[in-house]
Amino acid sequence: MIKIKPHDIAFDIDGVVADTMSSFIHVAKKQFGINSIRKEQITSYWLEDCLGIPDETIKSIINQILEDPFGTKLKPIDGAIETLSQISNHAPLYFVTARPVQRPIEIWLKTVLQDVPPDKIKVLATGQHDLKPKVLKKLGKTFFVEDHLETCHNIHKAGLKPIVFNQPWNQGQTPFARIGSWNELRELLELT
Ligand SMILES: [Mg+2]
Structure with missing residues (x-):
């Protein structure tokens, strides 16, 4: 070994x-009312390819995670x-x-x-x-x-x-x- x-x-x-994806799911739920995302569903690194939510929403959530790890509850x-x-x-x-x-x-x-x-x-x-x-x-x-x-x-x-x-x-x-x-x-x- x-x-x-x-x-x-x-x-x-x-x-x-x-745990960035949990943070993503948290913001999606809290801010956009999207309750359907599960971590297991994220089968592509590119979220646009696997989530079926608007690109603009994804961009907004990611920007918040980049700028404000604490506000987006990053753990x-x-x-x-x-x-x-x-x-x-x-x-x-x-x-x-x-x-x-x-x-x-x-x-x-x-x-x-x-x-x-x-x-x-x-x-x-x-x-x-x-x-x-x-x-x-x-x-x-x-x-x-x-x-x-x-x-x-x-x-x-x-x-x-x-x-x-x-x-x-x-x-x-x-x-x-x-x-x-x-x-x-x-x-x-x-x-x-
Ligand atoms: Mg990484």
Whole structure:
């Protein structure tokens, strides 16, 4: 089994650390009265392709999630805080996101990771999925936990090692390591 050193790994945020889809479902319900969305129904990373709700509504909800993580009730995924806090005892935490705005999600991370010193939480917002491999290489991070399959393929092509965080929208056969939870990830890490 592979053992990953804490210094060698970085993390995507949405769909990996943050339960962004639950936040999406919450805003859809509260603001637009859409009660029909279930997480299992989100079988494509591109919400326009699988939800049958207007593009404008999707855009509005996503913008709110980008600008206001707290107002949209963004919550961490089970086990993320515990495992990340453990990792931070061995190495600074690096988050690489395709979000176009960095500040709101950085504040959110520093708030939910309350036991981690803020200077050990590094956030890089690329604004584009396809810039992630370059950024990871520059940071010297070999492993990257990601929920978007296309990005996993790009990272793999760049000679790095993606780890798929299992979600309804990334099913299907891939040659990459796949984890179903943060506890499973912890098993892969060298934390002693
Ligand atoms: Mg993601």
